[in-house]
Amino acid sequence: MNADLVVEAADETVAALEKAAERDWTRRAAGLEWTCRATLDHVALGVVGYAGLLIARPADRYVTLFASLDPQAPIGHCLEGIGIAARLLASAVREAGDDVRAWHPWGHSDGPGFAAMGMVELLVHGLDITRAMELDWRPPEHLCAPAVRRLFPEAPDGEDAAEILLWCTGRAGLPGLGRRDRWQWDGAVR
Template identity: 40%
Template sequence: MPVTAADLHAATAALEAALAPVVDRDWTAAAGTGDLDAYRTAEHVGDCVLSYAAQLVTRRDDRYVAYEAALMKDATVADALEFAVTGGKLLAATVAVTGPEVRAYHPTGMADPEGFAGMGVVEILVHGEDIARGLGVALDPPADVCARVLERMFPEVSVAAEPWTALLWATDRVELPGLPNRAGWRWQGAPLRD
């Protein structure tokens, strides 16, 4: 079963459910992804998913569309979460109206709408998990969404773990006994059949 706009909606709903109750906290003091704090990680998510939508709309075949989306200087934590969620919904809307034959540039291969949907779900869930951990809350995405995204974006991954844990392992967020870490991981942007 393909990764679809519905999966993006489910991922953004999981993100919002986990993080909306903690928008009263200081996200600039909480860990996010890498060197980014939770606030800047939410900004990164919004920028990424909006850029994926732009790729599909323009159908660029040689580079990213030359823009960067960022939060306004006075944006609140609630605004940062809204930006990430809105970006996910805009990508979902774009995926829903884009034909499966469309391809657009991504460094991991000329991706189709399903590939961009999968990338968006990974961005939303994995960086959402980074934010959630930093804030001491749990992100609980649907297992079926994680399973579809794992199969599409990481076809080489076959581990005996529930889908959310396997997705976190595939993106080097958790360790699994007896398996190597996934530092330097890459997803499969281009369709598997191409």
């Protein structure tokens, strides 16, 4: 998993969300209990948190650094924060050696694993928000495929990586498989 893919996932997601910057972000994100604004904050928190885990390398817990977006800032500025968070994670991935491992509740992971986790947060929650905002956007195939390969070993084979990622994360059904009610990725190094 290339660290540059995290930045590209952020850039793609932010470009889609910028189209809704002036809309009502207090509406609920599609399929979530959170508002679109709270979902955006969750993405920033998660992506920076993954960078922190890679840097601190705890064996048994989350790190105590929590990053959030300024609740008073306009959405356009918050989207800038998403780009910053992704670049922090990409830097941490680049700095981590092949032997670096850090705790995550869904499997101790390495730099490529945390890169994939960040990409899933960006792409899937970006879709949750764009759906709520009624924007026509879909996570790019070339970004979904490596994230699925890295984090979802149980994923079915298929050519539509975006649909497979959405199935893996409980956001869509697949023919013959329906929609998942529960899910989690497997961050363990393989």
